């Protein structure tokens with residue numbers, strides 16, 4: 146009896162793993178294809194039927210990327226955007242989210258509905274008004290203008306509010322009785338406990354900023370002021386696209402995020418584990 | 424450090440709902456006061472009003488002659504122990520206990536010394552570097568108390584601090600808190616709905632019902648001379664028996680009350696005849712539910728050596744001197760000369 150059941154469970158195990166392995170391959174394959182393409186020549190890349198591996202491993206594509214676009218400038222712009230926006234959002238969204246979750250003030254409900262309304266409108270709607278604003282303050286075609294709209298977000302505020310709502314109110318009350326003022330309650334008690342939420346917000350913000358495409362293309366006209374993801378998009382030509390070069394550029398743009406994500410993901414799990422107390 | 428607390432005409436409403444209509448209460452310095460009452464009667468609300476975590480709707484709160492009605496919680500110099508302990512989960516035990524001192528701007532040396540002292544008193548020395556999540560319920564409770572005692576408050580407020588602990592630990596902690604009170608001689612206000620805690624710990628019990636104070640007195644006063652039906656029924660375990668109708672009318676009362684421990688049980692003779700329903704043998708005591716012919720179910724508390732079984736015929740004899748008479752308004756009536764239940 147036991148043997149039958151265990152052989153059944155082995156079979157079930159195998160089935161599950163087969164599905165998992167196939168899915169993993171399906172996800173890794175495009176990435177593998179991209180990496181291989183970077184080493185190919187344009188002719189090899191367009192060959193029919195397609196070849197998986199290049200004839201020789203060449204680094205021409207990478208060299209071309211560096212020649213065609215101001216890669217280092219763009220990379221720096223992207224890093225600057227990510228750092229500034231992530232830090233700003235962690236500060237502003239956590240404070241605003243805490244206020245919406247725990248403080249009583251006039252028009253709180255109305256303001257919160259307005260905040261939700263911002264989230265319900267597609268971002269593209271703001272492209273033109275934002276451009277007008279940047280123009281009127283003389284910031285067209287500047288890195289500042291590219292970064293500014295993402296320093297705060299309704300989504301981040303909402304995320305943090307929801308997170309703060311899950312923390313017990315009695316902790317704040319205990320801290321107040323212990324002599325903490327409102328800011329100390331926030332800074333010393335609530336914020337450390339909101340670490341998993343903050344890490345999630347940081348990941349979202351960093352990823353979204355790194356990948357941002359439309360707004361930089363609208364507001365920036367000088368290529369050395371662009372961020373990397375918008376910069377890479379300029380590599381695809383109007384009539385012909387050099388696929389090995391495009392793939393090489395994309396890979397160079399992706400790598401920092403992949404590394405960062407792996408690091409933060411570990412942190413993320415840690416963050417949840419350390420605050421796991423009922 | 425003094426700790427005299429006076430509530431005058433304190434009222435609390437949440438929106439349209441009045442939770443506490445009007446409370447006047449005087450708590451002397453060093454007193455151990457217990458608030459008891461059924462769930463939802465406003466015990467926690469009253470405690471939170473004193474702590475300053477809720478604003479009064481009207482009325483005033485004085486601490487040591489100073490009007491603190493509009494003062495922030497921290498300024499009142501009170502310490503509170505929450506039912507959920509409310510320990511800061513991201514801080515070690517040492518940091519938790521140190522937190523109020525840190526907020527008061529004490530120097531690192533002073534903090535260190537006071538934390539160590541508190542830990543020694545509360546048997547927490549070996550746990551100082553742990554997080555609250557790595558402690559047992561009783562240890563967490565002690566950390567919460569430690570955090571309260573380090574800054575020498577004018578009074579301690581406890582909101583059902585033991586209700587999350589098992590029976591044995593509750594007994595131990597009850598003793599520890601009583602000992603702490605004897606050592607520190609600081610005013611303590613303690614909310615519970617546990618009879619035993621109220622009776623054993625209190626200097627003074629405040630019985631609350633629907634936001635009103637029904638009676639204030641020492642445990643023995645409340646036990647011996649409850650002012651009304653509510654207090655009579657609430658204080659004492661098992662509950663007082665109430666008899667209405669003709670038997671009560673004979674005493675000139677609407678209701679007559681007799682405690683289970685004031686009824687003698689016999690298998691041969693007595694005033695009331697009845698049959699044993701359930702007999703609960705606790706070893707030290709026996710709680711017997713007797714179905715009487717005239718007065719319905721009467722609970723009796725007998726010695727542990729009394730052996731009766733379901734269905735046995737028994738006779739009950741109340742101790743007439745221990746009868747409580749209540750009028751039609753539910754209030755206590757003074758005994759009149761020579762009254763007795765069985766004529």
Ligand SMILES: Nc1ncnc2c1ncn2[C@@H]1O[C@H](COP(=O)(O)OP(=O)(O)OP(=O)(O)O)[C@@H](O)[C@H]1O
Pocket residue numbers: 437440442460461462463464465466467468469616
């Ligand atoms: N913030 C609030 N808003 C509205 N009503 C409240 C609020 N806090 C308490 N109440 C109400 O006030 C009443 C008294 O509540 P309170 O918590 O003081 O009762 P309690 O005596 O402590 O009960 P328990 O023994 O169950 O803890 C309850 O009816 C409760 O619903």
Ligand SMILES: [Mg+2]
Pocket residue numbers: 466467468582
């Ligand atoms: Mg309560």
